[in-house]
Amino acid sequence: MPSPPDAETLLDTILEGIGLPFYAVDKDWRIFLYNSAAERHFGQPAEKMIGTSLWEHFPQDRPSDRSRLLHDAMARRETLRGETLSLTGRHVSYVMFPLGEGLGVFVRDVTDRRNAEKQREEAEEALRKRTLELEAVLETIPTGVWFTTDPDLRHVVGNRRAIELLRIPRELDLSSALNQPSGFTVFRDGIEVPPEARPLHRAARGETVPDVVLEIRFDNGDRRMLLMRAAPLRSKTGELQGAVAAAADVTERLRYEDHLKLLLNELNHRVKNTLAIVQSIATLTLKDVNPDARATFEERLLNLSAVHNLLTDESWDSTSLAAVARTSLRAARERVSFDGDDLRLRPKSAVALSMALHELGTNALKYGALSTEHGRISVQWTIDNDRFRLRWQETGGPPVSVPEHRGFGSRMIERGLAAELQGEVRIDWQSQGVVCTIDAPIEAIHDRGSGA
Amino acid sequence: MSNRRALVVEDEVLVGMLIEEMLRDLGYEIAGLSTHLDHALALARTARFDVALLDINLNGRQSFPVADAIRARGLPFLFATGYGSRIVPEPYCNAPILQKPFSLEELKVALQRAGL
Numbered sequence: 001m002p003s004p005p006d007a008e009t010l011l012d013t014i015l016e017g018i019g020l021p022f023y024a025v026d027k028d029w030r031i032f033l034y035n036s037a038a039e040r041h042f043g044q045p046a047e048k049m050i051g052t053s054l055w056e057h058f059p060q061d062r063p064s065d066r067s068r069l070l071h072d073a074m075a076r077r078e079t080l081r082g083e084t085l086s087l088t089g090r091h092v093s094y095v096m097f098p099l100g101e102g103l104g105v106f107v108r109d110v111t112d113r114r115n116a117e118k119q120r121e122e123a124e125e126a127l128r129k130r131t132l133e134l135e136a137v138l139e140t141i142p143t144g145v146w147f148t149t150d151p152d153l154r155h156v157v158g159n160r161r162a163i164e165l166l167r168i169p170r171e172l173d174l175s176s177a178l179n180q181p182s183g184f185t186v187f188r189d190g191i192e193v194p195p196e197a198r199p200l201h202r203a204a205r206g207e208t209v210p211d212v213v214l215e216i217r218f219d220n221g222d223r224r225m226l227l228m229r230a231a232p233l234r235s236k237t238g239e240l241q242g243a244v245a246a247a248a249d250v251t252e253r254l255r256y257e258d259h260l261k262l263l264l265n266e267l268n269h270r271v272k273n274t275l276a277i278v279q280s281i282a283t284l285t286l287k288d289v290n291p292d293a294r295a296t297f298e299e300r301l302l303n304l305s306a307v308h309n310l311l312t313d314e315s316w317d318s319t320s321l322a323a324v325a326r327t328s329l330r331a332a333r334e335r336v337s338f339d340g341d342d343l344r345l346r347p348k349s350a351v352a353l354s355m356a357l358h359e360l361g362t363n364a365l366k367y368g369a370l371s372t373e374h375g376r377i378s379v380q381w382t383i384d385n386d387r388f389r390l391r392w393q394e395t396g397g398p399p400v401s402v403p404e405h406r407g408f409g410s411r412m413i414e415r416g417l418a419a420e421l422q423g424e425v426r427i428d429w430q431s432q433g434v435v436c437t438i439d440a441p442i443e444a445i446h447d448r449g450s451g452a
Numbered sequence: 453m454s455n456r457r458a459l460v461v462e463d464e465v466l467v468g469m470l471i472e473e474m475l476r477d478l479g480y481e482i483a484g485l486s487t488h489l490d491h492a493l494a495l496a497r498t499a500r501f502d503v504a505l506l507d508i509n510l511n512g513r514q515s516f517p518v519a520d521a522i523r524a525r526g527l528p529f530l531f532a533t534g535y536g537s538r539i540v541p542e543p544y545c546n547a548p549i550l551q552k553p554f555s556l557e558e559l560k561v562a563l564q565r566a567g568l
Contacts, residue, residue, distance in 0.1 A: 265535065
């Protein structure tokens with residue numbers, strides 16, 4: 001059996017082997033043990049420390065927890081453990097114990113661990129704050145929100161509004177309420193939508209569900225309209241992690257829109273009725289007095305009514321130039337050629353242009369190209385440099401001469417239309433056929449809001 | 453051969469008078485002009501006519517019961533309305549619809565479509 005090492009070697013080996021900073025002082029604070037871990041911890045070599053007073057290196061008058069602790073341990077002659085800010089300004093855990101008449105001190109630098117802990121606490125606190133903010137938002141917004149973390153909706157959470165919207169009883173959890181709905185059924189365009197085809201279910205399977213209006217029919221007969229959206233939740237790597245769905249109650253909005261449609265429809269009905277009454281008065285007044293005037297007036301009125309119909313079909317937002325041109329010239333449609341990219345007209349421009357084209361068409365039928373068998377009309381328009389240019393050209397009709405008297409029709413075209421379009425309108429009575437040109441700024445006639 | 457007879461149901465008298473004029477121009481005799489639903493119903497059941505022209509809205513009431521009574525007699529009818537064709541429900545959607553105001557030509561075409 002080998003002989004044990006001598007006590008000094010044994011002590012050195014233990015002190016080095018422990019690997020923690022260790023030093024020992026006598027009753028006068030003179031350092032007599034100081035291992036290499038302590039060298040690294042204090043940044044001072046053992047030769048410089050051994051035999052010197054601890055307070056030479058760390059002035060005693062410096063008020064610190066550590067110095068108070070050391071004096072306390074020295075005075076009380078008992079073992080103290082804890083954590084403190086060290087003499088070097090680092091966070092350490094320590095063990096101080098009586099050693100002879102002095103003290104032995106182990107320290108362990110825990111600054112990095114403490115910093116990590118502090119960072120984690122701060123992060124947790126920030127997350128807690130974010131979560132509270134988000135919850136406050138979720139509880140405040142008038143939108144129902146549901147979250148799920150699995151494709152079968154076994155776990156579902158929702159905000160208060162979500163529960164209110166579906167009138168889910170307090171005792172029922174959201175997962176059951178969505179998977180085996182009771183108390184309501186869901187319809188889309190009058191067709192029942194089973195649970196698995198609803199937005200949150202679809203999104204939980206990976207589908208993004210754009211705006212969809214669903215009707216919720218409650219068992220007591222109430223009906224609410226919900227505008228819903230849903231989207232899958234995915235991890236950074238694209239893995240499906242659940243889904244979120246949101247719903248807003250649009251019942252009142254849709255009801256209001258229906259009401260507006262009804263009002264508009266009613267207004268249109270009255271306008272048409274009034275036009276019919278005006279037609280009757282004029283026709284019955286002029287029938288035997290001036291049949292030509294009666295016919296001209298009636299045609300103008302019916303044309304106005306026809307362009308009103310076009311505008312009514314589009315809720316008086318705007319209408320298509322091609323449709324206006326075809327409608328206004330419907331009496332001679334097969335002998336008129338149209339050429340130009342369609343564009344959306346403002347309602348007032350549509351009416352003015354329609355009345356003008358109607359006058360040109362009537363004139364062509366009576367005296368111009370359409371008064372003969374082979375005459376034709378070409379209507380071409382272009383949009384270039386923000387100018388709208390339209391050219392009406394008659395060909396194949398009888399020779400044209402400049403009329404001696406400008407009737408209401410030509411005045412309506414040259415003055416009325418020009419003023420409405422803020423442009424120039426010219427009728428050129430060329431002998432081979434009437435030419436009418438319109439040149440107007442595009443913004444005066446074009447409704448950009450509807451595109452095209 | 454005697455002229456064909458037309459029943460006119462129209463709550464706006466002036467418009468009704470114009471329709472009468474137009475029908476006369478097309479060679480019809482007027483079997484009656486009614487401006488109220490109840491009166492129109494009575495005429496639809498008893499008057500002697502070959503075709504009826506029905507305004508859909510009679511002072512806020514719809515004229516479809518009149519259409520039913522005329523159909524029960526196997527007679528043709530057409531609608532005149534300022535509401536657009538969408539207002540006419542399924543059972544009547546085969547009947548010609550005139551959009552008010554309409555021309556003599558449009559009335560003539562509609563009567564032809566009604567089989568006259």
